[in-house]
Every structure is written in C-alpha cells, then in structure tokens.
Amino acid sequence: MNERAGLEAIRDREVLITGGLGFIGSNLAIALVELGARVILLDSMREDHGGNLFNVEPIRDRVTINFSDVRDESSLFLGRSTCPAVLLASPADSPR
Ligand SMILES: NC(=O)c1ccc[n+]([C@@H]2O[C@H](COP(=O)([O-])OP(=O)(O)OC[C@H]3O[C@@H](n4cnc5c(N)ncnc54)[C@H](O)[C@@H]3O)[C@@H](O)[C@H]2O)c1
Numbered sequence: 001m002n003e004r005a006g007l008e009a010i011r012d013r014e015v016l017i018t019g020g021l022g023f024i025g026s027n028l029a030i031a032l033v034e035l036g037a038r039v040i041l042l043d044s045m046r047e048d049h050g051g052n053l054f055n056v057e058p059i060r061d062r063v064t065i066n067f068s069d070v071r072d073e074s075s076l077f078l079g080r081s082t083c084p085a086v087l088l089a090s091p092a093d094s095p096r
Pocket residue numbers: 018019020021022023024025042043044045046047048049050051052068069070071088089090091093094
C-alpha cells in the first residue's frame with residue numbers, strides 16, 4: 001500500500017483514542033480528523049495529567065468525547081468492536 005492509499009484508508013474509519021484530550025492524543029486526533037476519520041476521544045481528565053478540552057478546540061464539533069476512565073471496561077465499547085484504537089492511557093498506567 002503506498003502512502004496515499006494508506007491515508008485514504010483512514011477516511012470514514014472510526015478510531016478510538018484513549019487519553020485523547022492530552023498532548024499526544026489531541027494532536028493525533030486533529031491529524032486524523034483532517035484525514036476524514038471519525039474520532040472518539042476517551043479521557044478521564046485526570047488532574048495530574050495534561051488533558052484539556054482546549055487541546056481539541058479546532059475539532060471540538062467533529063469528534064465524540066467520552067469522559068470516562070479506561071479502567072472501566074464498558075467505556076471501551078463505545079466504538080465498534082472492529083474500531084482501531086490508539087491507547088495513550090491504559091489500565092496498566094493507571095493503578096487504582
Ligand atoms: N509527551 C511526550 O513527549 C511523551 C513521550 C514519550 C511517552 N509519552 C507517553 O505517552 C502517553 C501520553 O502522553 P501525553 O504527553 O499525551 O500525556 P498527557 O498527560 O498530556 O495526556 C494523557 C491523557 O490521558 C488521560 N488519562 C490518564 N489516565 C487515564 C485513564 N485511566 N482513563 C482515561 N484517560 C486517562 C489524561 O487525563 C490525559 O488527558 C503517556 O503515557 C506518556 O508517558 C509521552
């Protein structure tokens with residue numbers, strides 16, 4: 001698959017990003033939305049982390065935001081089961 005075909009493949013795909021309101025997640029989300037992906041951001045807005053709605057201001061109306069904790073198993077089922085996921089926050093990173 002060449003680069004152009006790879007970028008086209010993301011169009012209209014649903015992508016789940018955990019930790020999506022943080023530094024990396026929000027920048028990735030902006031790039032994916034520009035490529036036409038339907039992005040779901042899952043974030044618990046932990047006080048000791050960098051999550052902020054301001055980070056996604058340019059795409060605020062074009063993403064779905066799920067304010068929940070990745071440690072809650074049900075929170076991960078918002079996307080379809082085949083939905084690709086980028087895990088920037090994982091249960092292993094968030095011990096109780
Ligand atoms: N920024 C960097 O240069 C860099 C470099 C190497 C590795 N990393 C790693 O990449 C990951 C993301 O980095 P970042 O800079 O975007 O961090 P960040 O703090 O800006 O974003 C992390 C996001 O994850 C969310 N989060 C944390 N625990 C969560 C949980 N249990 N459920 C849901 N959301 C949760 C936070 O609220 C925050 O919005 C981190 O694990 C970090 O250690 C970052």
